[in-house]
Amino acid sequence: MTNLNIERLRSETPGCQNVLHFNNAGAGLMPEPVLNSITNHLRLEAQIGGYEAHHAADLAYRDTYSALEELLGAKPGEIALAENATRAWDQVFYGMKFSAGDEVITAQASYASNYIAMLQRAKNSGVVIRVAPSDAAGQVDVEELSRLISSKTKLICLTHVPTNGGLVNPAAEVGTIAKNHGIPFLLDACQSVGQVPVHVDEIGCDFLSGTGRKYLRGPRGTGFLYVRASSIDLIEPPFLDLHAAVWTKMNEYEMRPDSSRFENWEGYVAGKIGLGTAVRYLLDLGPAATFERIGALAATLRQELSSLPGISVHDIGEVKGGIVTFSHASIEASQIKSHLDAHKVNTNLAHPEWARLDAERRSLPTMIRASVHYYNTDEEILKFCNFVRQAVQG
Numbered sequence: 001m002t003n004l005n006i007e008r009l010r011s012e013t014p015g016c017q018n019v020l021h022f023n024n025a026g027a028g029l030m031p032e033p034v035l036n037s038i039t040n041h042l043r044l045e046a047q048i049g050g051y052e053a054h055h056a057a058d059l060a061y062r063d064t065y066s067a068l069e070e071l072l073g074a075k076p077g078e079i080a081l082a083e084n085a086t087r088a089w090d091q092v093f094y095g096m097k098f099s100a101g102d103e104v105i106t107a108q109a110s111y112a113s114n115y116i117a118m119l120q121r122a123k124n125s126g127v128v129i130r131v132a133p134s135d136a137a138g139q140v141d142v143e144e145l146s147r148l149i150s151s152k153t154k155l156i157c158l159t160h161v162p163t164n165g166g167l168v169n170p171a172a173e174v175g176t177i178a179k180n181h182g183i184p185f186l187l188d189a190c191q192s193v194g195q196v197p198v199h200v201d202e203i204g205c206d207f208l209s210g211t212g213r214k215y216l217r218g219p220r221g222t223g224f225l226y227v228r229a230s231s232i233d234l235i236e237p238p239f240l241d242l243h244a245a246v247w248t249k250m251n252e253y254e255m256r257p258d259s260s261r262f263e264n265w266e267g268y269v270a271g272k273i274g275l276g277t278a279v280r281y282l283l284d285l286g287p288a289a290t291f292e293r294i295g296a297l298a299a300t301l302r303q304e305l306s307s308l309p310g311i312s313v314h315d316i317g318e319v320k321g322g323i324v325t326f327s328h329a330s331i332e333a334s335q336i337k338s339h340l341d342a343h344k345v346n347t348n349l350a351h352p353e354w355a356r357l358d359a360e361r362r363s364l365p366t367m368i369r370a371s372v373h374y375y376n377t378d379e380e381i382l383k384f385c386n387f388v389r390q391a392v393q394g
Contacts, residue, residue, distance in 0.1 A: 004289055009375045020380050023346040025163070025191055025323050025371035028217035030274075031281055038219055038274035045270070054269050061269065064276030068224055071279050071287070072208065073199040077258030080225040081272050085190035086113045088209035088225035091262045092186050093117050093157070095235035100126025102154040105183075107132050107140035107169065109162035109358045114188055118157070128152070131357060138165070138316025142173045149181050156183050160198075161191035164325045164350035164369055165358065166298065166315030168196055175204025184234055190214065194278075195294055195321055197287040206231040212271070215294075215322075215373065218278035219271040227259045237262050285374075293374040294322040297381065301372060304385045310392055314364055325350050325367040328392050333366045339391035340368075345384060347371075 010016045015029035037060070044053040054061065068079045082088040094117070098104075104118055104127055121127040130153075132145035140158065156178050160171050171187055178185035187205040189198055194215030200208060208226040212218030227235075237244055237255070243265035245253045255261040282290065301324050302313050310329040327333055333349055340347055350369040352359035370384065 004285060004293060004374060006375065006377065009285075010377075013375050016375060018344065020343075020345045020383060022370040022372060022376070022380075022384060023348050024373040025214060025369060026346075026348045027213040027220060028194070028215055028373055029375070030217055030219065030278070033281055034218060034274050034278045037277040038270045041270040041273050050269070057269070057273060060273045060276065064272050064279070067276045067279035067283065068226075071193070071198070071283060072226055073201050074226050075229060077260075078226055078229055080227065080259040080262040081267065081275075082209075082223040082225055082263070083221055083267065084223040085188070085209045085211035086223075088223045088262075089114060089186070089188055089190075090117060091225055091237060092207045092209070092227070092235055093121070093155075094238040095262075096155055096184075097234075097236070098125050098127050098154060101128060101152055102126075103128045103130050103148075103150060103152045104155045104157060105130045105132060105145060105148050105153060106157045107145070107159065108134045108361055109140070109159055109165065109167060109169065109355055110157070111159050111163055111188060111190070112354050112356065114157060114159065115357070134316075134358070134361070137318045139167055139169050139318060140174065142170060142177060145174065146177045146181075149177070149183060153181070153183050156185045157188070158185070159188040159191075161189075161196060161321050161323065162358065163191065163354050164314075164323065164364075164367065165317070165355075166302075166320040166323050166325065167317035168192070168319040168321045169317070170319075171203045171205070178206075179204050184231060191323065192321075194282060194287075196291055200226055200228070206234070212275040212278060216275070216278045216282060217373075218275040219268075221268045222271045222275040224275070225259065225262055227262065229258070232259065232261075239264075241265050290374045291321075294372060295320065297372045297374075297376055297378070298322045298324055300378060301370065301381050301384070304381060305388065308385065308389055308392070311388070314362070314367055316362075322373065323369060323371045325369050327365050327367045331392050333368045336368055336388060336391040340384075340387055343387050345387055 135141040184206045186207040193210040212222030213220045350367040
């Protein structure tokens with residue numbers, strides 16, 4: 001176990017005093033420094049005006065880009081800020097220049113929003129979706145993925161940490177395959193950035209989307225997009241405004257030369273500043289140290305849940321993260337969740353339609369998704385499992 005000062009971290013997290021929070025894959029509890037940076041800026045907006053507050057806080061606002069660059073190993077100009085991870089992902093996917101018959105390769109554990117977008121482009125543009133199977137451990141089979149690549153392959157899309165199942169996909173191995181074949185690689189890192197150490201050069205992705213609200217412990221309504229500078233011209237933003245482009249002549253415009261072309265003018269300034277504070281908070285702790293603790297806590301939770309009569313844990317993968325999914329043989333997940341809610345225990349339901357390819361392959365029911373963070377404790381895990389035991393025993 002790492003040497004993180006858990007007592008201090010919990011004291012800086014007001015929510016720890018109010019709830020047992022096992023819904024970090026939904027939204028992590030914000031620490032006080034993040035909360036303060038948001039509320040201080042909102043107060044400044046109320047005092048002097050929104051535009052004026054933005055100007056006054058420009059250094060803090062710009063530091064969000066610098067913090068994300070440091071966290072991800074990106075270069076200046078390769079980060080765009082967005083309202084959420086899905087819109088960041090959409091900027092790339094809907095900005096790709098596809099023709100009828102072009103192929104997109106994805107994996108079994110694709111997230112619903114991403115796969116729905118693929119289905120839409122298949123319907124409207126003739127894109128062909130190829131799904132790489134999972135290997136015996138449940139992660140994407142990189143050898144089979146490589147065999148799917150053809151002259152028609154235009155993009156590889158991978159969900160790094162799926163919404164359910166504990167899995168951490170081998171993104172770097174997929175990145176190596178993509179690079180060897182010269183295929184652009186789009187990584188959905190919505191659940192991984194803040195949980196798993198993520199470095200864009202080590203992974204080899206051309207594009208990466210992420211969110212602030214989950215394992216980064218930032219505010220809702222914030223996301224980000226990484227676009228490798230050498231890959232920026234592979235995509236054209238699906239929409240432009242006066243921030244993303246300059247109106248140069250009556251009938252001409254020029255897009256911004258860097259990733260700011262994927263942004264829009266109006267946004268949640270206080271939230272973006274809070275996002276930067278959240279990233280700095282993680283950098284101070286160390287992503288490797290926090291992931292070690294998250295993994296250890298999740299392993300303990302899986303072990304304790306597996307000992308309960310009638311409970312099945314459905315997690316897969318050679319490497320597992322902090323998302324733990326389970327169900328009971330005869331009691332609906334919604335009933336268990338209602339019992340947990342009544343005792344101020346936060347979880348979420350993992351519905352099959354969130355990751356239908358994987359769910360149907362494994363015949364998964366609606367499950368309880370319990371996702372831990374580094375500020376959770378072994379004592380909380382025991383309390384959690386006791387509440388689950390009460391729920392299933394009646």
